[in-house]
Amino acid sequence: MSVARRATGWSASLAVALAGVVVLSAGIGPVAVPAGTAFKAVLEAVAVPTLAGGEFAWRHPFEFSLRESHRAIVMRIRLPRILLGALVGFALGAAGTVMQGFFRNPMADPSIIGVSSGAAVGAVASIVAPAAVPFGLGLEPAAFAGALLTAFGVYAIATENGRTPVATLLLAGVAVQTFLGAVTSFLLLQSGESMRRVVYWLMGHLDNAGWADFVPVAGVPLLPLFVLGCFLVLLAYARDLNVMLLGEEEAAGLGIEVERTKRLLLAVSAVVTGAGVAVSGVIGFVGLIVPHVMRLVVGPDHRILLPTAALAGSAFLVAADTAARSAPQELPVGIVTAAVGAPFFLFLLRKRRVHEL
Amino acid sequence: MTGDPTETAVPTPTDDPVLSIDDLSVTLGETDVLDGVSLEVERGELVGLVGPNGAGKTTLLRTARGTLSPDSGQVRVAGDPVADLPARAVGRRVATVPQDTSLSFAFSVREIVAMGRTPHVPRFSAMDEADHAAVERAMERTEVTEFAERPVPAVSGGERSRVLLARALAQDTPLLLLDEPTASLDPNHRLRTFETVAELAGEGRAAIAAIHDLDTAARYCDRIVVVADGGIVADGPPESVLTGSTVGHAFDVDAVVTPDPVTERPRVTALPDVEPADDAPEIPPVDRVHVVAGGGRAGPLLTRLDRAGLEATVGPLSAGDSDAAVADALGMSTLEVGALDGVDDATLDRLRTLVERADAVVVADVDLTAGLAPVLSAVADSGTPAYCIEERPTNERTVAEAAAAAYRRLRVGEAGVAASTPELLDVLA
Structure with missing residues (x-):
């Protein structure tokens, strides 16, 4: 069977599995929503972009008569969180696959070049000492900036004469991660009353997720588009x-331009991981x-592994987060994964x- | 040149050699691996690259496909400097069969072979009919079709070598580089591999194979290039290149070359080294020797003297003599004369100076030609102790009467006679 057919077949199966997990998860919570209702509510959320009369708008093709409270719970509370988890899982699964292939090392994961540690420093700094964060960046932008700066720094350290040996990159990543871990620990000691929030962020979490986390600009959610764009480049x-x-x-x-390809893969993986970590904190193990x-x-x-790992990462994180929020005391999802x-x-x-x- | 080099799959046949290396020097770290190497390979040639370990064979191949950048000199592949070509274009012109590859991931044999099509398939499309056909053809030619679906980690070492050859064939390039392609193959598949490569050459491609085993090289290649000490020391058909002296000083062994009774190709037999190299004598009382060499007889001798820490001067030697090349390589100062000039008085004067400054003179077992007579006389007159090496008895050499007379004076005088280089070193110590 051709590669394209296998890739499509596997991806379609996993997409169906992901949809199933999403619907199941939408029904689970303090207020139980029957599976059928949850399914309809999720369908109602499906939006198709239209350009009716030259004006951009979202059209919702499905409409059912549902109890308003169920619709509100699914639409406003559960679905944003579920879809954010799906998005982050997708990003981590894809970036993890690329990093393992890139480093030819089974221990590699998306944060191997220090992306997560950099994001942690940015995020923790913005919680503990917001005044010290340049440009008055908020938590997510600070985390994202920390991730990118770190990735770029590690890359620059490991590059000599236009070549970036993979082994050097790996070791530089480990050293920088250790250093940034020290910085984070130090900030943690200074955190005082905000310590709980810091620890919670560091453990990786999806709670309090809302549609605003998708970075909508003029009605267009930028974060999913961004992740999808990165994924297509990697693909x-x-x-x-x-x-x-x-x-x-x-x-x-x-016939591969090795150094150029390495730069591109590294940059795209770092950016997509950074985006995921910025909105969810450090969620370990998914990308590994x-x-x-x-x-x-x-x-x-x-060609088959990348899309399937991304979709599986999605489904896994949604399932893990469902377990995390169903626990007697809500847990950070990073603990569950x-x-x-x-x-x-x-x-x-x-x-x-x-x-x- | 017309058109974009990236779009030329197999460059249209031109008069350009497939590979043209010009005055190439490569330094790795602090070591000069290649120094001033020039080589041209035409369509249809199967070139065997031989030489001892560390002579620079692999470096030459890696530079030829642009993996290493030379410190100076240029490599052209099918007319264009390889350094200016994008990787894709190089991938369409040069295919490599690597020495060893760890293929530890579960790709199937067919998938690995299909990777050879990488430079031919555009990024946003899949392999087309022609690509699939090239993969199947490559697998058939190398007899890997029968285990095409097996994961690569599950095939044997010999099968893996053939898979790598298949991948290079699928790449469909005018130039094929092979680095020890048959080291792990049984004799049958070694034969098949070289027959396949020879067929490819017959179809108008060119192949260069680094081969460790001289017999294999002699048997399958029409042209042998001997690499030693960072340069090409011999280049030509096996019969003329694989001679005792060339092999001897390239590999620093005593070797005998005889025609193989079946293939009639040269067969090389290395003679056991009487004295292991590490066991060189301690610093001898003799510090400086002058060596009378010539005819490629003194290569191993010069190498051993150098290794024993002796300072040596050599000559007179004609410029083309391989002894001169060895002396040069070892950094010994050489008294050179033009190939046809013979030894004139000025040269003899300089020889006397060198001989006087030396603690001893060593006469390699050179042919005693007429031109050598004044040289040997000058040595005999100098009073400096002389040692003659007689690996060959004099009746097996070319002997001119005048030179023989001078040689006898040397031998009878204060001379010692040594049957071999190690024996000489014992005497000197």
Whole structure:
């Protein structure tokens, strides 16, 4: 079967699974919404952009008669959170896949070049000492800026004469992460009354999510478009990633502009991870284990692996967040992904050969 | 040149050599790996690149495909400087069969071979019929079709080498570089591999194979290039290149080259080294020697003297003599004469000076030609102790009477006679 058909088939199946998880999650919560109602409410939220009479507008093709309280709970409270989780999971799954292929290292994850640590410093600084954050940036912009600055810094440190050896990048990333960890810990000590908020952010969370988190500008949600755009760029380089698994020298021999491709993959992964982390805090393990699990299922070909890992990351994070908010005391989702993900990963490690790419 | 180089799949046949290397020097770290190498390879040639470990074969191949940038000199592939071509264009002109590759991820054999089409497939489209056909053809030629669906980690080392060859064939390039392509193959597949490569050359492509095993090189290649000490020391058909002296000083072994009874190609047998290299004598009382060399007889001798820490001067030597190349490579000062000039008085004067300054003179087992007579006489007259190496008995050499007389004076005088270089080094120590 051709690669395109396999990629489409797997992606379609996972998209259906994701939709199922979204609907199930929309029904779960302190107020139980029957599955059928949740399904209809989610359908109602489906919006199609139209240009009726030259004017941009969203059209909602579905309309059902639902109890207003159910509609409000799904639309205003649960769905923003669910879709934000889906988006972040998508970004982490895609970036994790690319980083593992890029570094040819099964330990790689989206924050390997310090993106998460940089975001943490930015976010924590904006909570603890908002006055010290330049340009008066808010929490999310500060986190995003921290992520990008760190990624760029690590890249610059590891680059010499226009070449960026992967091993140097990896080590520079580890060192910078350690350093920024110290900065974050120091800020944490100074945090006083805001400590709870800081810790909560650091653990990764999706609570209080609203439609505003999607960065709507003139009715267009920019964050999903941005993530989707990054994903499409990465997907366009899926074949190059396959070839780069052979090693950089061979990839160059097969016509890949290695350094340019590395720069691009690194930049796009860092940006998409940074965007995800900025809105959700540090959610560990999604970007590490989801690509491994999907590699076991669909094989190493990035043309199939990349979209499936992104969709699976989406579904996994939505499910984990549903569990997090269903717990007797609401938990940060990062605790759930790590608590569920790590044992599952160890199980795979013993049963199958996940330690190879 | 017309058109965009990136769009030329296989450059249209021109008079340009497929590969043209001009005065190439490459430094890796502090080491000069290649120094002033020039090489041209035409369509239809299968060139065997031989030389000892660390001679620069792999570096030459890596520079030829633009992986390494030379410190000076230029590499042209099918007419265009490889440094100016985008990676895609290089990928359409040069394919490489690497020495060893860890293929530890679960791509199937067919997927790995299909990666050879990478430079031909545009970013936003999939492989077309022609691409798939090229992949199937490459797999058939290398006999990997039968295990095409197997994951690469599950195939044997020998099968993997063929998969890598298939990938290079799928790349469909005018130039094929092979780095020890058959090291892990059984004799049958080694034969098949080289037959395939020879066929490709017959179809108008060019192939350069770094080959460690001299017999393999002699057997399959029509042209042998010997790389040693950062340069090309010999280049030509196996019969003329693989001689005892060339092989001897390139590899620093004593070697005998005989025609293979079946293939009639040269067969190289390395003689066991009597004395291991690490075991060189301690600093000898003799510090400075002058060596009478010539005819490519003194390569191993000069190398050993150098290794033993002796300062040596050499000559007189004609400029084209391979002994001169060795002496040069070792940084020894050489008394050179024009190839046809013979030894004139001025040269003899300079020789006397060198001999007087030396603690001893070593006469390699050179042919005792008439031109050598005044040289040997000058040595005999100087009173500096002389040592003759007689690996070959004199009756097996070319002997001119005048030179023989001078040689006898040397031998009878204060001379020692050594049957081999190690024996000489013992005497000097």
